[in-house]
Amino acid sequence: MSDTSFPDATGRFGPFGGRYAPETLMAALAELEAAFRQAWADPVFVSEYHRWLREFVGRPSPLYEAVGLSEALGIRILLKREDLNHTGAHKINNTVGQGLLAKRMGKPRIIAETGAGQHGVASATAAAALDLECAVYMGAKDMERQGLNVVRMQLLGTEVIPVTSGAGTLKDAVSEAMRDWVGSVASTHYVIGSVVGPHPFPLMVREFQKIIGEELSEQLGDVKPDVIVACVGGGSNAMGIFYPFLDSDIDLVGVEAAGKGIETGKHGASLGHGTPGVLHGARTYMLQDDQGQVHEAHSISAGLDYPGVGPEHAYFQDAGLARYESVTDREAVEAFHLLSRIEGIIPALETAHAIAWLQREAPALAGKTVVVNLSGRGDKDVQEVVGLSSDPGL
Amino acid sequence: MSTALASMFATARHAGRPVFMPFMTAGIPDQDSSPAVFEQLAADGADAFELGIPYSDPLMDGPVIQAASARALDGGMTFLGGLELAGRVAGSTGKPVIVMTYVNPILQAGPDAFAAEAAALGIAGVIIADVPFEESADIQAALAGHGIGMALFAAPTTDEQRLRAIAEAQPSFIYAVADLGVTGRRQETSRHLEGLVRRIRAVTSVPIVLGVGISTPAQAETAAAIADGVIVGSALVAEVLEEGAPRSGAAFAAAVHGTAR
Ligand SMILES: Cc1ncc(COP(=O)(O)O)c(C=O)c1O
Numbered sequence: 001m002s003d004t005s006f007p008d009a010t011g012r013f014g015p016f017g018g019r020y021a022p023e024t025l026m027a028a029l030a031e032l033e034a035a036f037r038q039a040w041a042d043p044v045f046v047s048e049y050h051r052w053l054r055e056f057v058g059r060p061s062p063l064y065e066a067v068g069l070s071e072a073l074g075i076r077i078l079l080k081r082e083d084l085n086h087t088g089a090h091k092i093n094n095t096v097g098q099g100l101l102a103k104r105m106g107k108p109r110i111i112a113e114t115g116a117g118q119h120g121v122a123s124a125t126a127a128a129a130l131d132l133e134c135a136v137y138m139g140a141k142d143m144e145r146q147g148l149n150v151v152r153m154q155l156l157g158t159e160v161i162p163v164t165s166g167a168g169t170l171k172d173a174v175s176e177a178m179r180d181w182v183g184s185v186a187s188t189h190y191v192i193g194s195v196v197g198p199h200p201f202p203l204m205v206r207e208f209q210k211i212i213g214e215e216l217s218e219q220l221g222d223v224k225p226d227v228i229v230a231c232v233g234g235g236s237n238a239m240g241i242f243y244p245f246l247d248s249d250i251d252l253v254g255v256e257a258a259g260k261g262i263e264t265g266k267h268g269a270s271l272g273h274g275t276p277g278v279l280h281g282a283r284t285y286m287l288q289d290d291q292g293q294v295h296e297a298h299s300i301s302a303g304l305d306y307p308g309v310g311p312e313h314a315y316f317q318d319a320g321l322a323r324y325e326s327v328t329d330r331e332a333v334e335a336f337h338l339l340s341r342i343e344g345i346i347p348a349l350e351t352a353h354a355i356a357w358l359q360r361e362a363p364a365l366a367g368k369t370v371v372v373n374l375s376g377r378g379d380k381d382v383q384e385v386v387g388l389s390s391d392p393g394l
Numbered sequence: 395m396s397t398a399l400a401s402m403f404a405t406a407r408h409a410g411r412p413v414f415m416p417f418m419t420a421g422i423p424d425q426d427s428s429p430a431v432f433e434q435l436a437a438d439g440a441d442a443f444e445l446g447i448p449y450s451d452p453l454m455d456g457p458v459i460q461a462a463s464a465r466a467l468d469g470g471m472t473f474l475g476g477l478e479l480a481g482r483v484a485g486s487t488g489k490p491v492i493v494m495t496y497v498n499p500i501l502q503a504g505p506d507a508f509a510a511e512a513a514a515l516g517i518a519g520v521i522i523a524d525v526p527f528e529e530s531a532d533i534q535a536a537l538a539g540h541g542i543g544m545a546l547f548a549a550p551t552t553d554e555q556r557l558r559a560i561a562e563a564q565p566s567f568i569y570a571v572a573d574l575g576v577t578g579r580r581q582e583t584s585r586h587l588e589g590l591v592r593r594i595r596a597v598t599s600v601p602i603v604l605g606v607g608i609s610t611p612a613q614a615e616t617a618a619a620i621a622d623g624v625i626v627g628s629a630l631v632a633e634v635l636e637e638g639a640p641r642s643g644a645a646f647a648a649a650v651h652g653t654a655r
Contacts, residue, residue: 010528020497020524022454023547024571026556165460171451178453183575185551278498279451281524291473292499293450 006315011199011282014318016311019198020278025178028185033200035105040207045104052096053211056129057086059093061212063219063371068342069355073362076369078225079345080216080241082376089348089376090212090237091122095191097208099126102189109133109188113177115142115170115233116303116350117149118376119193124158126191134158137176140168142302148380167296170233170306174280194234195310198281202310209240216371217244223369229253230373231353232271232324233303235310237375242322251323254313255357257299258326266298270309271317271324279308285317300329300388301349301381331356336378336385348376349385396543398490398518399566402442403601403622412618414650415603416643417444417494417577417627419462420479421471423638428471429482431634436487438640439647443483444521444605444625447476447495454523456578458628462635473499474511481515490518492545497525497533505536513540519566521545527556527563534563545569545603548594550586561598568600569625572617573607579628580607583616591620611642611649618650 006013019029039045053059061084066077082090095112102110110132114120120136127134136153140162143150153160166172174196181190195202195209216228228245230238232254242252259267267273274285277292287295287307299305316322327335332349335356340346347355354372358365378385406413416435421428432443448463448471455463471479477493484491493512500508500522512520520537522530527546534544543566548557550571560568570591573584584607594602604617605625617624630640 018529019526020529021526022524022549022571023526024549024551024574026526026528026549027551027553165464166450175451175453179456179576182454185574277501278496278524280453283501288498288502290502292502293467293473294498 006312007199007203011203013312013315016284016314017199017202017282019281020283021198021281022182024182025185029198029200031105036101036200036204039101039104045100049097049100052100053093057092057096058084059211060215061085063216066343069339072342073358074367075358075362075365077358078369078371079374080212080371081374082212082237083345083347083351083374087118087122087125088379089118089122090209090240091119091193092125093211093240094193094205094208094236095119095122095126098189098191098204099130099132102132103130105189107187107189109184110191111135111137111177111180111188112191112193113137113170113173114193115139115173115305116301116348117142117146117153117380118303118348120160121149121152123191124153124156127158128156135161137161137163137173137180139170139173140164142169145384146302146380147383170302171294171297178280194236195239195312196234196280196282196308202282202312205236206239206243206312209236210243212237212240212373213242213244216241225250225371226368227251227253227365227370229255229354229357229370231255231304231350231375232309232313233306233350235313237373239310239312241373246321252321253357254322254324255353256324256326257301257304257353258328259298261328262326267326268297268299268304268306269326270307271313272326276314282311284308284311284314300332301353303348303350304353325357327353327356327360331360333385333388335359336381345374346378346382347374348378349381351375396518396541396566399543402490403567406441406622411652412621412650413441413603413623414439414647415442415444415623415625416440416630416646417446417605417625418634419446419448419459419466419631420476421448421466421469422462422631422634424469425471427638428479429486431640432483433486435640435643436489438643439651440489440643442490442492444492444494445476445480445483447473447493447499449496449499452496454576456576456628458579458632458635459577462631465635477512477515477517480517484516484518492519492521493517494521494523497522500533505533509536509540509542512542517542519543519545521569527560530563547571548590550574550590554593554597557594557597561600565600567623568594568602570594570602570604570621571606572604575607577606577627579609579632583613587617588620611645614646614649618652624650
């Protein structure tokens with residue numbers, strides 16, 4: 001049996017999670033936890049959040065029977081269309097929730113980190129709609145490969161701040177956003193973009209994303225899927241769709257980035273191939289060396305290019321509540337093309353990882369019913385993928 | 395509680411002479427010259443050291459110490475190498491060395507194995523930037539078992555209830571974060587300094603060391619007037635990065651010790 005009462009009072013999911021944060025942030029984290037718990041128990045706040053999801057985000061997102069892909073792979077495949085949300089990904093479920101909470105706490109400014117740019121765009125969008133000031137930290141490398149999203153954020157009135165430390169990717173953007181917060185905490189709320197970070201972030205982001213699974217549960221009616229599959233970067237879209245199904249016997253599968261191949265060491269599979277440690281305020285599985293220095297991750301998809309993962313997924317893995325697989329850059333790009341051609345849906349490269357796993361496992365899944373969390377659309381990746389078709393290194 | 399740290403603070407209080415504790419990253423300007431940097435600071439009047447072990451993801455650090463960490467790691471400095479350097483500096487200077495690190499390397503080694511190793515090397519204390527008192531008990535107990543002290547932080551955002559809990563955990567000293575924000579140089583003296591020290595003194599007699607954003611001798615003098623010790627980091631680290639040696643060690647020592655003219 002699963003224990004869905006987690007996290008405990010110290011923010012732990014079994015041995016994972018916690019609050020490993022600089023003292024300067026501890027008061028803000030306690031204030032945030034109290035404010036979130038109070039808001040989430042307040043029917044006025046909850047109905048306001050649902051109104052925004054309905055009228056601004058466009059929820060519920062459809063559950064779509066992917067007939068072409070089903071035929072091609074010999075599996076019954078249903079797509080939970082988070083790509084149809086306003087701004088094109090699941091990320092906005094969380095930013096609307098945290099934006100409303102920031103307003104309720106009287107914080108006039110939000111900051112965010114972003115990898116693929118989807119969370120940055122979703123934060124910038126919520127900030128514009130809710131009249132909040134917004135700054136987004138983004139790795140310099142990611143600004144190059146997700147240029148479209150940089151322009152979108154700027155159009156929305158957000159300042160995009162390049163991060164050049166480390167590899168200039170998501171990990172460094174999270175670190176830089178936290179550094180900003182250490183100095184700006186009195187006036188600023190940090191809208192973290194996934195189920196990562198110190199308590200209460202993993203809890204709060206899960207609660208704002210579980211709408212995906214709750215809707216799915218209703219939309220399925222009598223249909224009983226055998227498998228639910230989602231890609232895993234920090235783990236928010238996977239958490240959102242898994243969480244309401246924890247007590248079922250559905251096989252919950254998270255797909256991490258195997259990058260250039262696990263054996264090359266250039267990957268982002270922290271659950272599958274990492275070890276427990278503390279990254280960005282929580283104990284979780286992460287990529288590191290034997291003396292505890294953090295390794296750079298690698299993935300063609302900026303949103304999966306992260307050496308850690310949400311602590312609740314670490315708990316799920318150890319407790320056998322979900323399992324985590326990985327696919328390579330090459331497999332993901334193939335799946336990107338496949339879904340585009342067969343279904344007329346261009347997925348985000350992150351999302352393509354979930355499709356790629358289906359494609360690889362098709363023989364074993366023959367005749368089964370599978371729900372895929374189609375976490376986002378791929379407009380942002382089009383240039384990158386077109387450039388890659390001629391890249392012999394992939 | 396480390397006896398080395400306890401007696402240092404007792405002596406300092408008795409003499410009314412606050413402790414000057416420079417922060418310096420291990421392994422800069424390069425591995426070979428790093429010990430000499432600490433030795434020079436000792437000659438300049440340092441009473442103890444906060445020796446920063448370079449980490450891949452220094453969350454609490456601003457641009458100067460980030461750059462120092464990156465340079466040290468690029469030059470081959472490691473976590474264990476940093477501990478060995480701390481032992482060597484303790485031996486060659488005779489001053490207490492307090493190691494500053496992030497928590498993950500300690501968890502990888504295992505708190506007890508880490509404490510044993512640190513004790514064998516003669517390290518007096520440990521500061522862990524991302525460990526608030528709620529997460530500190532196991533590590534602090536392991537360190538205490540080997541006679542090593544641990545500092546806990548207090549910040550301008552720390553309320554009275556937390557201050558009491560921090561004091562009750564009996565740290566070797568309280569690292570009072572003088573300013574909001576990460577480590578780095580500041581033009582102005584923090585307006586939080588005096589209020590924070592007053593609030594800590596109201597709940598405990600544990601020694602208070604002020605650090606973060608103290609980057610001129612004048613700021614150090616202000617801090618020394620109210621605290622048991624002063625940490626100067628980025629200002630000295632920047633000099634080592636830019637010039638290969640800390641130029642203002644003596645000026646900071648004089649400012650802290652109240653012997654500046
Ligand atoms: C479309 C999409 N899917 C998935 C992810 C990965 O994040 P998470 O694992 O938190 O869902 C991202 C992150 O940028 C994304 O943009």
